[in-house]
Amino acid sequence: MNNFQFYSPTEFVFGRDTENEAGYYVKKHGGTNVLLHYGGGSAVRSGLIGRVTQSLESAGITCTALGGVKPNPRDTLVYEGIRICREKKIDFILAVGGGSVIDSSKAIAMGVPYDGDFWDFYSGRQPQAALPVATVLTIAAAGSEGSGDSVITKESGGLKRGAGSDLIRPRFSIMNPALTCTLPPYQTACGATDIMAHVFERYFTNTTEVEITDRLCEAVILTMVKETPRVIADPANYDARANIMWAGTVAHTNLVGVGREQDWNSHGIEHELSALYDCAHGAGLAVIMPAWMEFVYRHNVMRFAQAAVRVWGCQMNFEQPEQTAQEGIVRFRRFLRSIGMPLTFDELGAKAEDIPALVEKFGIGDGRTGGFVRLSAEDIADIYRIAVEPKLI
Amino acid sequence: MNNFQFYSPTEFVFGRDTENEAGYYVKKHGGTNVLLHYGGGSAVRSGLIGRVTQSLESAGITCTALGGVKPNPRDTLVYEGIRICREKKIDFILAVGGGSVIDSSKAIAMGVPYDGDFWDFYSGRQPQAALPVATVLTIAAAGSEGSGDSVITKESGGLKRGAGSDLIRPRFSIMNPALTCTLPPYQTACGATDIMAHVFERYFTNTTEVEITDRLCEAVILTMVKETPRVIADPANYDARANIMWAGTVAHTNLVGVGREQDWNSHGIEHELSALYDCAHGAGLAVIMPAWMEFVYRHNVMRFAQAAVRVWGCQMNFEQPEQTAQEGIVRFRRFLRSIGMPLTFDELGAKAEDIPALVEKFGIGDGRTGGFVRLSAEDIADIYRIAVEPKLI
Numbered sequence: 001m002n003n004f005q006f007y008s009p010t011e012f013v014f015g016r017d018t019e020n021e022a023g024y025y026v027k028k029h030g031g032t033n034v035l036l037h038y039g040g041g042s043a044v045r046s047g048l049i050g051r052v053t054q055s056l057e058s059a060g061i062t063c064t065a066l067g068g069v070k071p072n073p074r075d076t077l078v079y080e081g082i083r084i085c086r087e088k089k090i091d092f093i094l095a096v097g098g099g100s101v102i103d104s105s106k107a108i109a110m111g112v113p114y115d116g117d118f119w120d121f122y123s124g125r126q127p128q129a130a131l132p133v134a135t136v137l138t139i140a141a142a143g144s145e146g147s148g149d150s151v152i153t154k155e156s157g158g159l160k161r162g163a164g165s166d167l168i169r170p171r172f173s174i175m176n177p178a179l180t181c182t183l184p185p186y187q188t189a190c191g192a193t194d195i196m197a198h199v200f201e202r203y204f205t206n207t208t209e210v211e212i213t214d215r216l217c218e219a220v221i222l223t224m225v226k227e228t229p230r231v232i233a234d235p236a237n238y239d240a241r242a243n244i245m246w247a248g249t250v251a252h253t254n255l256v257g258v259g260r261e262q263d264w265n266s267h268g269i270e271h272e273l274s275a276l277y278d279c280a281h282g283a284g285l286a287v288i289m290p291a292w293m294e295f296v297y298r299h300n301v302m303r304f305a306q307a308a309v310r311v312w313g314c315q316m317n318f319e320q321p322e323q324t325a326q327e328g329i330v331r332f333r334r335f336l337r338s339i340g341m342p343l344t345f346d347e348l349g350a351k352a353e354d355i356p357a358l359v360e361k362f363g364i365g366d367g368r369t370g371g372f373v374r375l376s377a378e379d380i381a382d383i384y385r386i387a388v389e390p391k392l393i
Numbered sequence: 394m395n396n397f398q399f400y401s402p403t404e405f406v407f408g409r410d411t412e413n414e415a416g417y418y419v420k421k422h423g424g425t426n427v428l429l430h431y432g433g434g435s436a437v438r439s440g441l442i443g444r445v446t447q448s449l450e451s452a453g454i455t456c457t458a459l460g461g462v463k464p465n466p467r468d469t470l471v472y473e474g475i476r477i478c479r480e481k482k483i484d485f486i487l488a489v490g491g492g493s494v495i496d497s498s499k500a501i502a503m504g505v506p507y508d509g510d511f512w513d514f515y516s517g518r519q520p521q522a523a524l525p526v527a528t529v530l531t532i533a534a535a536g537s538e539g540s541g542d543s544v545i546t547k548e549s550g551g552l553k554r555g556a557g558s559d560l561i562r563p564r565f566s567i568m569n570p571a572l573t574c575t576l577p578p579y580q581t582a583c584g585a586t587d588i589m590a591h592v593f594e595r596y597f598t599n600t601t602e603v604e605i606t607d608r609l610c611e612a613v614i615l616t617m618v619k620e621t622p623r624v625i626a627d628p629a630n631y632d633a634r635a636n637i638m639w640a641g642t643v644a645h646t647n648l649v650g651v652g653r654e655q656d657w658n659s660h661g662i663e664h665e666l667s668a669l670y671d672c673a674h675g676a677g678l679a680v681i682m683p684a685w686m687e688f689v690y691r692h693n694v695m696r697f698a699q700a701a702v703r704v705w706g707c708q709m710n711f712e713q714p715e716q717t718a719q720e721g722i723v724r725f726r727r728f729l730r731s732i733g734m735p736l737t738f739d740e741l742g743a744k745a746e747d748i749p750a751l752v753e754k755f756g757i758g759d760g761r762t763g764g765f766v767r768l769s770a771e772d773i774a775d776i777y778r779i780a781v782e783p784k785l786i
Contacts, residue, residue, distance in 0.1 A: 001570075001635040003408025008401060014652065015396025177394075209632035212616045212640045219608035226604055239602035242394040246652070247605045255648065259407065259639070 001209055001259040008253045010146050011172040014246065016238075018174045019136050022052045022094065023059030029132060029171040031092025033062045035085055037105045038096040039069040043138065048179065052096055052136055064088050069097060072274055072281070073104040074155045078118060081108035085131065095135045095170075098191075099142020099151075099281075102135050106150035106168040109133045122152055122161040130167040136174045139183060140245040141191030141282060143198055143252020145173035153275055159361075160275035175249070177241035185232045189339040190282025192228040195248040196221055197285040201264045202257030204296070204303060204372045214306075216256040221311045223247045225335060232339050263371035266292045269380055272358045279348055286341035287348045291387035293329045296373040301325045329392040345388045355384045394602055394652040401646045403539050404565040407639065409631075411567045412529050415445045415487065416452030422525060422564040424485025426455045428478055430498045431489040432462040436531065441572065445489055445529055457481050462490060465667050465674070466497040467548045471511060474501035478524065488528045488563075491584075492535020492544075495528050499543035499561040502526045515545055515554040523560040529567045532576060533638040534584030534675060536591055536645020538566035546668055552754075553668040568642070570634040578625045582732040583675025585621040588641040589614055590678040594657045595650030597689070597696060597765045607699075609649040614704045616640045618728060625732050656764035659685045662773055665751045666743055679734035680741045684780035686722045689766040694718045722785045738781045748777045 011029075013021060026034060034056060036049070043049050044067070056063045066081055084090070085108060095105035109131040111118030121127050137145045144150065148169045153160040183191070203217045223243055230240035250256065269292065270284040297304040305321045308314040308328025312335075317323040333343055342348045359381045368374040375383075404422075406414060419427060427449060429442070436442050437460070449456050459474055477483070478501060488498035502524040504511030514520050530538045537543065541562045546553045576584070596610045616636055623633040643649065662685065663677040690697040698714045701707040701721025705728075710716040726736055735741045752774045761767040768776075 001408075001632055001639075003411065005404070005406050007404040009404075011398070011400040011402075013398050015394075018396065209636065211619055212613070212636045212643065215612035215615050216609065216643070219612040220605070222608050223605045239394055242652070243602065243605045246394075250605065250609070250648070255643070259635070 004258040006258045007166055010170045014175045016178055018176045020055050023055035025172045026061055027059045033091050035090045035093045036063050036065045038067045039101050069101045069104045071100050072153045073100040074153055076155045078107040082111040085112045093131055093133045098139030099144040102144035103150040105133050107152050121163040127165050127167055132171045134172045135170050138179045139191055140180055140248040141194045143248050146249040146253040158275040160271040175245055177245045180241050181236045188231055189341050190280040192224055193282040193286045193341055195251045196224050197289050198251040202262045204263050205260040207260035210260045213256055218310050220247050220251045228339055265369050265371050265375055272361050283342055286336045287387045290329055290333045291383050294386050294392050295383045297325050299373045326392050333393050352388045355381055397651040399651045400559055403563045407568045409571055411569045413448050416448035418565045419454055420452045426484050428483045428486045429456050429458045431460045432494050462494045462497045464493050465546045466493040467546055469548045471500040475504040478505045486524055486526045491532030492537040495537035496543040498526050500545050514556040520558050520560055525564045527565045528563050531572045532584055533573055533641040534587045536641050539642040539646040551668040553664040568638055570638045573634050574629045581624055582734055583673040585617055586675040586679045586734055588644045589617050590682050591644040595655045597656050598653045600653035603653045606649055611703050613640050613644045621732050658762050658764050665754050676735055679729045680780045683722055683726045684776050687779050687785050688776045690718045692766045719785050726786050745781045748774055
């Protein structure tokens with residue numbers, strides 16, 4: 001196990017009706033003048049924005065609304081948010097929504113006290129300060145409610161890039177699983193895929209002697225394998241929604257990934273797809289992550305066999321472990337198929353002829369990525385090609 | 394799943410040589426005038442106290458030492474600590490040791506700003522303020538380095554009682570597994586038993602639909618089952634020590650227990666043993682917890698069968714699930730035996746004739762405890778009697 005530092009100071013408030021406590025928690029965490037950041041019409045129509053606003057106002061908190069966050073959140077709205085926060089002297093940002101809204105809020109939070117362009121933080125610079133951010137979560141997926149991460153897309157040019165800092169870990173996150181019960185099956189499945197991918201990005205590692213984090217990773221995946229089909233079949237199942245929602249948070253605070261090298265190539269490779277085609281991140285991951293597995297599993301057959309046995313319930317083939325490793329990948333794809341996810345470029349609406357452009361945009365040049373297997377531009381092209389026509393399916 | 398609130402703001406600094414960063418982290422968390430609280434001679438002889446003191450002084454921090462914490466830490470030293478802190482205007486308490494030292498530090502931290510007797514907090518009162526506490530951990534066991542809990546023994550009368558508040562969650566915990574490599578096998582096994590007990594106290598619940606926390610609980614137990622025999626055989630195995638150390642923290646931040654009723658009767662029943670005989674808490678748990686299981690498993694045979702299958706690798710007996718449940722308890726006892734733990738009153742040095750006095754001191758009267766099965770005084774006596782002569786062994 002490697003040395004590590006782990007700091008997850010977010011206060012999680014979980015369960016039915018908890019959104020009505022938004023005002024109490026903003027006050028507790030020092031907010032007096034709040035930017036209420038959200039997405040499209042459904043949060044307004046459902047009455048959620050109204051309930052949260054009422055809770056804030058009852059607590060004597062001033063409130064400025066900024067809606068309009070889109071999936072794959074854009075830099076353009078971030079600039080607007082920064083301008084509003086400065087103008088109104090906002091001291092706290094409350095994100096009401098899923099990962100896109102939260103990530104947009106985090107970008108605004110870093111941008112407000114910074115003299116330069118906030119995009120610097122999505123190009124490798126570390127922030128020195130940020131406004132406090134908190135969330136009322138409406139989608140179990142990105143894990144942004146408990147993480148120090150944010151991903152933003154540059155409108156001009158479609159660059160999709162990430163930033164990370166403990167400064168943008170939410171102060172609190174209000175998580176009412178009932179709010180996710182109206183999410184349609186397709187978006188639910190995209191979220192579930194994202195959660196599982198967050199775990200697998202950490203699971204496939206070259207660090208040895210990491211039993212505790214291996215087992216914690218497997219715990220999250222096993223939960224998703226049990227609970228996801230239940231919410232696809234019955235979207236209003238509160239308990240299954242609750243298990244998925246907490247699994248999604250645990251998957252991405254980094255508790256399950258400490259002390260080990262992580263990969264994250266599937267996320268990087270997928271980001272080019274959702275940036276180019278504006279597809280759902282989870283759907284892109286369903287296409288890319290098994291393709292990545294198919295490309296890399298020979299690097300450590302026993303680790304893939306371990307996942308196959310412990311997570312997918314495969315019988316170990318002791319004579320030919322590679323068969324077991326392969327079967328695990330096949331079962332992962334079958335699971336994704338069973339919850340309605342695409343598995344190929346074609347099913348996603350991506351085009352094989354775009355592969356050179358996708359690789360070009362990934363921008364690795366003659367270098368290599370980090371991670372479980374360090375990938376060259378040609379490797380990345382191979383992974384996209386596997387996603388066009390998978391074998392282990 | 395039940396509604397819950399989860400807040401674990403401790404900054405964990407984990408790995409080799411991290412104790413040398415104590416000064417940096419005290420400063421970062423606002424300490425300037427520190428009470429350095431520790432136990433017996435080994436921390437001094439090993440040079441650890443010297444290294445930590447040097448780190449603090451290099452960071453310009455004033456330091457007052459208070460050693461002498463004993464296992465099952467006493468109220469008498471807590472009173473002395475409170476007096477010293479007030480006299481020296483201490484603003485931060487750094488515990489260097491295991492659960493006893495940390496729990497003593499937490500008691501002092503609550504006592505300093507309180508006008509009354511600190512024992513009030515161990516009799517049900519909630520504190521309104523506390524000095525900040527942090528730790529340099531030397532034993533993987535109590536999980537106190539990441540919890541808001543503390544257990545103290547009243548010297549006169551031998552009452553052993555717990556307190557809990559988010560105010561006493563450590564600000565940071567420095568965790569170097571190498572510091573635990575000199576711990577003898579018996580104490581190591583006691584610590585491992587305590588860690589497993591912290592999980593089982595949460596695992597056996599009447600709350601349904603808690604797959605994510607079930608799986609997280611199982612992840613910790615599975616890790617302990619793999620790693621504990623390795624450190625018993627080879628105490629200096631850093632990697633096995635590291636897995637156990639992080640498992641011990643995860644077991645008790647309450648991450649694996651949120652949203653579910655918990656039990657904690659085994660801890661309560663054990664506390665009377667360690668209070669009376671001054672035995673190691675972990676050794677007492679090895680005697681009591683399987684006896685408790687033997688007493689209660691019929692309350693939910695399928696939950697015990699689940700543990701047997703998922704944790705102990707038993708084959709499910711679908712015709713007679715009770716057989717599987719029983720086998721799980723037998724395997725737990727065999728595991729405890731294999732790491733050198735006592736399983737009976739006799740092996741612990743406890744006496745059957747003390748049972749009435751133990752029950753009397755437990756102090757339940759005509760009432761019942763809470764938890765998985767609500768126990769009467771007679772039930773508790775039965776559990777002690779099972780521990781005298783277990784059947785599922």
